[in-house]
Amino acid sequence: MTASPSPDAEILQASRFFSNWLSADASRKPLLQQVSELSLRPEGFAQFLQKEICAGVSLNKAMRRLRNLVICSLIKRDLCGQADMDEVVTTISQFADFVVQQHLQAIDADMQAMHGIPIGEESDTEQALIVLGMGKLGGFELNVSSDIDLIFCYAEDGETRVQDATQRSLSNHEYFSRLGKKLIAAISEVTEDGFSFRVDMALRPNGASGPLVASFNMIEEYFLIQGREWERYAWVKARAMTGQPGDIAALEKIIRPFVYRRYLDYGAIDSLRSMHAQIRAEVVRQETKHPERSNNVKLGRGGIREVEFLAQVFQLIRGGRDVSLRDRSTRKTLQTLADKGILDAAIVERLLNSYTFLRNLEHRLQYLDDAQTHTFPVREEDQQRIACMMGCTSVAALLDQLRPHREFIAEQFDAIFRDKANNNSETEQGMLAISLSGPDSDELIAAHLAGLGFSGSDATSITQRLMATWQSPKVQALSEASRNKLVALVNNALNIIARQSSNQLLAWNRLLDFMETIARRAAYLALLTEYPHALARVIRMMAASDWAAKFLSRHPILLDELLDESSLHQRPDWAAFRLDLQHHLDQHQGDTERQMETLREMHHALQFRLLAQDLEGQLSVEHLADELSQLADIIVAAVLQSAWETIASRHRREPRFAVIAYGKQGGKELGYASDLDVIFLYDDEDQEAPANYAKLAQRFITWMTSHTPAGILFDIDIALRPDGASGLLVSSVASFARYQEKSAWLWEHQALTRARFCAGDAAIGAQFEQIREQVLRQQRDDDKLRSEVINMRKKMRDANINRSELFDLKQDAGGMIDIEFIVQYLVLKYASQYPELTANKGNIALLIRCGELGLIDAGLANQTATAYRLFRKLQHSIRLQGEDRARVEPERVSKEAQATKALWDSLLT
Known part of the structure; x- marks a missing residue:
C-alpha cells in the first residue's frame, strides 16, 4: 500500500514549477534539502x-542554475512554514543584487581588456557603471518571479584610457552603453537553463526612446527640464546596487531635490491620484476584455499598489523635511508613519497584515509556473492549487479571506486619495466658477451668497472683496488648474463661514488675505482642498484672531499641523520635543542654513499648536506663558549648542557658558511675539575663553535674529548686561558678581527679581542664582529704596504718556507695571528678612505671599493679584487681535485699577 504524501509534500506539489524542476534531475532533491535547511x-x-x-560551468549557466535553486528553496521554505514574507522578498532582492554585481564585474573586466579603463574628463579618475535598482528591488521587496527595473548611469563623460595598441578607446558613454547591453543580455536571455531575471529599463530618463545609460549631467538636466510627477514616485525607490561610494553620494544629491520638496508637498496627492486612475483604467479595460482574469491582487481595487501608494504619498509630501520618511521599503515607511502618529498605529498594523496577505498570495500565484503574474488563474484546477498553497480548503474559502483585506485597503486608500474638492456638489462649484467669470458677476455671486444664508450687507461686502481678489493680477496669472482649485476652496470656505454664527465678514476678509498669500503655492491649495477639516480649523482661527491669521500667512507651512486633530490638542511632551529637535539638527550637521531653518520650523510648529489650543480656550494665560517660556528655553539651549559647534577655534567640547533670562522670559510670562532679554556669563580660565565666548554670544544672537525663509526665532535684547550698551557682550561670573555688589543701579536689582538661568552650563546657573539671592537679600535703606523706585516709575510713565481716553493696561497708573514695581519693591525691602521672597514664582504668587506674611494688607494683596490676572488676560486677548497697545474702556477695569492704586499709595507715597 502506497503511503499518502505528507502535508508538506502535498502543498509543494501544488507548485508545478517546483515539481517539474525537482523531477527533472535526481541530484536536485538532496541539494535542495541541504540548501533549504x-x-x-x-x-x-x-x-x-x-x-x-570551478567545475567548468560558465557564469551564465551557473547563475541560472543558482537562480532556480534559490527560487525552489524559497518555495519550499515558504510553503512549509519555515520562511515568512520578509525572508522571501529580502532573499530574492539580495540575489538580484548578487546577479547584477557578479555579471557586471565579469563583463566590465572583459570590456576593460578590450578598451581600457573609463576616465572622467573633469576628475581624471576611474569611472564605474552605477546600476540603480528601482521599484520593489530598490526597496528590497522584490517578488520571486518579478522582473527587475534598472537604470544605468555614470558620473562623468570622458573616454577610456588604453594601455597598449591592442585596445581601442571608446567614449565613456559608448563604453557604458555597450557594458549595459551586455549586462542585460547576460541576465535576461533565455537559455536551456532559463534566465536569471527579466530586465525592464523603461524607467530610465525618456523611457524606451532615451539612451540606455546617462551621465549625472544628463540626469540632472532631465530632472530640471523634463522630469514628470510620476517619475518622482518612481525615483523614491532608486537604490544604487553598484558603483563607487563617492559617486553614489553625488548622485543622491541630484536625485533628492527632484523627489523631495523642501516644503510639505500636498500636490503629490493629486499626482498620485491621477497616476492611480490611469492604472485602474487600464486594469478595468483588461478586465472588461477578459472577465475571467478580473482578480488582480496587485493593480486591482484594494490591491498591493494601493498600499504602496498610501506609503509613498506621505514620503513625497513630507520626505523633504523628514529624513526618516525616505526609506525605500513600503513596510518600513508605514511603520514610520505609525511611529510618528501620521497614520493611526492600529490602521497601520491592519494595513501591514493585509499587505503581507496579498504579497503571500502574489507569490503563490507566481509559484504556480514561475510566471510574472498578479491575477488569479482561469482554470479551476489552478485556482485550487493556489488555495492549497494558501492553506485553504477551497477557492471560496480563500476568496472569503481575501475580500476583507482588499475592502480595508480600498477604504484606507479612499480616505487619503478621494477627491475632496467634490465634497460640495460639482454643480455648486460650477455655478460659482461661472459667476466669477460671467458678465454679471456681482449679481450672480450675491445670489449665490443669499442662497447660502448670508445677510444682505455681508453678502455685498463679501462679493466686493471676492471679485477684487479674483480679478487681481496674482490670481489671473495662475494656471487653470490652480484657479479651479481656488474656486473649490472658496466654495468650501463660503459653506463653512455661512454656518458660523459670528465674525463671518471678519473671517472672510482674513481668509482671502491668506489665500492671496498662498495662491501661487499649489501645495497649500492642495492641502486645504484635500483636508476640509483643516480649512474649517483655519477659518475658526482666523475668525478668532487677527494675529493668528497673520502668523499663518507668514508661515503657511504650519498648515500641516492642522491635519491631526488629536496631536493638535495634546499638551507638549517637552522631553520628546527636545530629543526630536536635536535629532533633526544632527541630521543637518555642518549645514548652518538648514539647521537655522529647522529651529524656526519646529519652534513655529509648537507655537502654532499652543496657539490653536489657546484659541479653543484650553489654556489659561498663565499656563500658556509657562509653555511658551519652556519652549523658548529649549530653543535657546539648542541654538547655544549648535552655534558653539560652528566656532572653529573652540577650546573645549562643552562651553562653560550660560544664558540668563530677564524680563518676561525670566519671569516665565512670555507671549507669542515677545523678545528675549538675556545676558551671557562664563566661568572659564582658559586664555582663549573670552574671545571664543564673545564669538559664541554674537553667533547666538545671529542664529536667533537672522531672517530666513522661515522667519526669525526671537528678537534679542542685551541691554541688561553689566554697564548696558557700553559693557562687554559677555561677562565672567566673578565680574558679574562684583558689578552687582558694587556698581549696579537699583533698577538692575529690580530686574534681578525676574531673572533666572535659562540654558547652558548648569553650574554657572547655580552660581548666578547664588549671586542673585545675595544681592536681593541685602539690607536696604527704606527711604532711599522707596525714592528710587518712585523715580524710576515716574521716568517710565513720562516716556509712555497715554493721550487717549482709554485705560492702558500696562502703562497707566493702577496698571500692570505698577503691580510689577510693587512686587519688586517688596522683594528688595523684605528679602533680607524673608529669604523665600527671592523665589522666582511670579508676581501673583509673591503678592499673595506678602499678604500672608502681613507685609501688606492681605485683602488688597488678593485684589491686586486678581487685577494683575485680569490685566494679563485682557492684554492677551487684545494682542491676539493684532493691536500693539493693550487699552480698554476705563469702566471695564476701574475696580481693579483702584485696588492697585490703593496698594501703591499704602507703600510708595
Missing part, C-alpha cells in the same frame, strides 16, 4: 557559484 544569504550564493564555475 537555512535561509539563503549572499555568501551562500557565492559559494554555490564558485563551486559550479
Whole structure:
C-alpha cells in the first residue's frame, strides 16, 4: 500500500514549477534539502557559484542554475512554514543584487581588456557603471518571479584610457552603453537553463526612446527640464546596487531635490491620484476584455499598489523635511508613519497584515509556473492549487479571506486619495466658477451668497472683496488648474463661514488675505482642498484672531499641523520635543542654513499648536506663558549648542557658558511675539575663553535674529548686561558678581527679581542664582529704596504718556507695571528678612505671599493679584487681535485699577 504524501509534500506539489524542476534531475532533491535547511544569504550564493564555475560551468549557466535553486528553496521554505514574507522578498532582492554585481564585474573586466579603463574628463579618475535598482528591488521587496527595473548611469563623460595598441578607446558613454547591453543580455536571455531575471529599463530618463545609460549631467538636466510627477514616485525607490561610494553620494544629491520638496508637498496627492486612475483604467479595460482574469491582487481595487501608494504619498509630501520618511521599503515607511502618529498605529498594523496577505498570495500565484503574474488563474484546477498553497480548503474559502483585506485597503486608500474638492456638489462649484467669470458677476455671486444664508450687507461686502481678489493680477496669472482649485476652496470656505454664527465678514476678509498669500503655492491649495477639516480649523482661527491669521500667512507651512486633530490638542511632551529637535539638527550637521531653518520650523510648529489650543480656550494665560517660556528655553539651549559647534577655534567640547533670562522670559510670562532679554556669563580660565565666548554670544544672537525663509526665532535684547550698551557682550561670573555688589543701579536689582538661568552650563546657573539671592537679600535703606523706585516709575510713565481716553493696561497708573514695581519693591525691602521672597514664582504668587506674611494688607494683596490676572488676560486677548497697545474702556477695569492704586499709595507715597 502506497503511503499518502505528507502535508508538506502535498502543498509543494501544488507548485508545478517546483515539481517539474525537482523531477527533472535526481541530484536536485538532496541539494535542495541541504540548501533549504537555512535561509539563503549572499555568501551562500557565492559559494554555490564558485563551486559550479570551478567545475567548468560558465557564469551564465551557473547563475541560472543558482537562480532556480534559490527560487525552489524559497518555495519550499515558504510553503512549509519555515520562511515568512520578509525572508522571501529580502532573499530574492539580495540575489538580484548578487546577479547584477557578479555579471557586471565579469563583463566590465572583459570590456576593460578590450578598451581600457573609463576616465572622467573633469576628475581624471576611474569611472564605474552605477546600476540603480528601482521599484520593489530598490526597496528590497522584490517578488520571486518579478522582473527587475534598472537604470544605468555614470558620473562623468570622458573616454577610456588604453594601455597598449591592442585596445581601442571608446567614449565613456559608448563604453557604458555597450557594458549595459551586455549586462542585460547576460541576465535576461533565455537559455536551456532559463534566465536569471527579466530586465525592464523603461524607467530610465525618456523611457524606451532615451539612451540606455546617462551621465549625472544628463540626469540632472532631465530632472530640471523634463522630469514628470510620476517619475518622482518612481525615483523614491532608486537604490544604487553598484558603483563607487563617492559617486553614489553625488548622485543622491541630484536625485533628492527632484523627489523631495523642501516644503510639505500636498500636490503629490493629486499626482498620485491621477497616476492611480490611469492604472485602474487600464486594469478595468483588461478586465472588461477578459472577465475571467478580473482578480488582480496587485493593480486591482484594494490591491498591493494601493498600499504602496498610501506609503509613498506621505514620503513625497513630507520626505523633504523628514529624513526618516525616505526609506525605500513600503513596510518600513508605514511603520514610520505609525511611529510618528501620521497614520493611526492600529490602521497601520491592519494595513501591514493585509499587505503581507496579498504579497503571500502574489507569490503563490507566481509559484504556480514561475510566471510574472498578479491575477488569479482561469482554470479551476489552478485556482485550487493556489488555495492549497494558501492553506485553504477551497477557492471560496480563500476568496472569503481575501475580500476583507482588499475592502480595508480600498477604504484606507479612499480616505487619503478621494477627491475632496467634490465634497460640495460639482454643480455648486460650477455655478460659482461661472459667476466669477460671467458678465454679471456681482449679481450672480450675491445670489449665490443669499442662497447660502448670508445677510444682505455681508453678502455685498463679501462679493466686493471676492471679485477684487479674483480679478487681481496674482490670481489671473495662475494656471487653470490652480484657479479651479481656488474656486473649490472658496466654495468650501463660503459653506463653512455661512454656518458660523459670528465674525463671518471678519473671517472672510482674513481668509482671502491668506489665500492671496498662498495662491501661487499649489501645495497649500492642495492641502486645504484635500483636508476640509483643516480649512474649517483655519477659518475658526482666523475668525478668532487677527494675529493668528497673520502668523499663518507668514508661515503657511504650519498648515500641516492642522491635519491631526488629536496631536493638535495634546499638551507638549517637552522631553520628546527636545530629543526630536536635536535629532533633526544632527541630521543637518555642518549645514548652518538648514539647521537655522529647522529651529524656526519646529519652534513655529509648537507655537502654532499652543496657539490653536489657546484659541479653543484650553489654556489659561498663565499656563500658556509657562509653555511658551519652556519652549523658548529649549530653543535657546539648542541654538547655544549648535552655534558653539560652528566656532572653529573652540577650546573645549562643552562651553562653560550660560544664558540668563530677564524680563518676561525670566519671569516665565512670555507671549507669542515677545523678545528675549538675556545676558551671557562664563566661568572659564582658559586664555582663549573670552574671545571664543564673545564669538559664541554674537553667533547666538545671529542664529536667533537672522531672517530666513522661515522667519526669525526671537528678537534679542542685551541691554541688561553689566554697564548696558557700553559693557562687554559677555561677562565672567566673578565680574558679574562684583558689578552687582558694587556698581549696579537699583533698577538692575529690580530686574534681578525676574531673572533666572535659562540654558547652558548648569553650574554657572547655580552660581548666578547664588549671586542673585545675595544681592536681593541685602539690607536696604527704606527711604532711599522707596525714592528710587518712585523715580524710576515716574521716568517710565513720562516716556509712555497715554493721550487717549482709554485705560492702558500696562502703562497707566493702577496698571500692570505698577503691580510689577510693587512686587519688586517688596522683594528688595523684605528679602533680607524673608529669604523665600527671592523665589522666582511670579508676581501673583509673591503678592499673595506678602499678604500672608502681613507685609501688606492681605485683602488688597488678593485684589491686586486678581487685577494683575485680569490685566494679563485682557492684554492677551487684545494682542491676539493684532493691536500693539493693550487699552480698554476705563469702566471695564476701574475696580481693579483702584485696588492697585490703593496698594501703591499704602507703600510708595
